[in-house]
Amino acid sequence: MLYLVEHFYSIQGEGKYTGTPSLFFRFGGCNMRCEGFGCKEIASNGTTVLGCDTVYAVNREHFAHNWVQIDDAKKLLNILDLYELPHAVDIVLTGGEPLIYAHDEIFIEFLTQLYKHGHTITFETNGSLHVDFEKYPIYKNFIFALSVKLSNSHEALSKRVRGDVIFSIASKAKDAFFKFSIDAESIDLGLEEEISNIIIHSPKTKVYCMPLGGSKKEVEANTLPLIEFCKAKGYNFSDRLHIRVWDQNKGV
Ligand code: SF4
Numbered sequence: 001m002l003y004l005v006e007h008f009y010s011i012q013g014e015g016k017y018t019g020t021p022s023l024f025f026r027f028g029g030c031n032m033r034c035e036g037f038g039c040k041e042i043a044s045n046g047t048t049v050l051g052c053d054t055v056y057a058v059n060r061e062h063f064a065h066n067w068v069q070i071d072d073a074k075k076l077l078n079i080l081d082l083y084e085l086p087h088a089v090d091i092v093l094t095g096g097e098p099l100i101y102a103h104d105e106i107f108i109e110f111l112t113q114l115y116k117h118g119h120t121i122t123f124e125t126n127g128s129l130h131v132d133f134e135k136y137p138i139y140k141n142f143i144f145a146l147s148v149k150l151s152n153s154h155e156a157l158s159k160r161v162r163g164d165v166i167f168s169i170a171s172k173a174k175d176a177f178f179k180f181s182i183d184a185e186s187i188d189l190g191l192e193e194e195i196s197n198i199i200i201h202s203p204k205t206k207v208y209c210m211p212l213g214g215s216k217k218e219v220e221a222n223t224l225p226l227i228e229f230c231k232a233k234g235y236n237f238s239d240r241l242h243i244r245v246w247d248q249n250k251g252v
Contacts, residue, residue, distance in 0.1 A: 029057075029059070029096050034051055170205045180195060215248050
């Protein structure tokens, strides 16, 4: 069983393909919580829930009642008919963590049909979950934005950095790139070493650093220090265009 949180047609707001018109599917559930990111969302019972900027797609306890259960790939495929889309528009699968469903038969059928109809598919993933490329070779045709979590997520190192998974995805997929969310305070706290210890698992994979934050104000506060960091280290700066343009509005 899959859980879909929302779908929307917009432009890709971050990473290597920033600006590409894309249909987004946000799936519910994640293997992490990333409370260190400090974003807050009020649940329907009034509880303040701490996590990342998509905590409403992560925390089952407080938000799963808003998620849609998907028991047939057609339910997902029919969503494309709700929009006026250009031919074979790019599809972005995000979350939460979409790869918690990587080996689910409904999910595989969804991917197979999308690929058959010529869509370019990008996974936005934390890069910590194994993908079985041998059993499901269709994954070799997809793009993976590897948003491997740093210590500022407050997740355990052994959970957030899986060298074998990073190597496997980066070496077997059609394309992959690293994407890190960074706040100004972390820049001086051994961040370069942290990033080096992650990218060592796939040294030729490009690195994009984005300003951390769930609001325009937070993103803007982290932007200039991060640009300086990127200039010094030779990493690519990636904006978070969707937050800068639409701030905290979801589904745009
Ligand atoms: S891994 Fe990603 S989706 Fe999951 S809690 Fe962390 S930032 Fe949020």
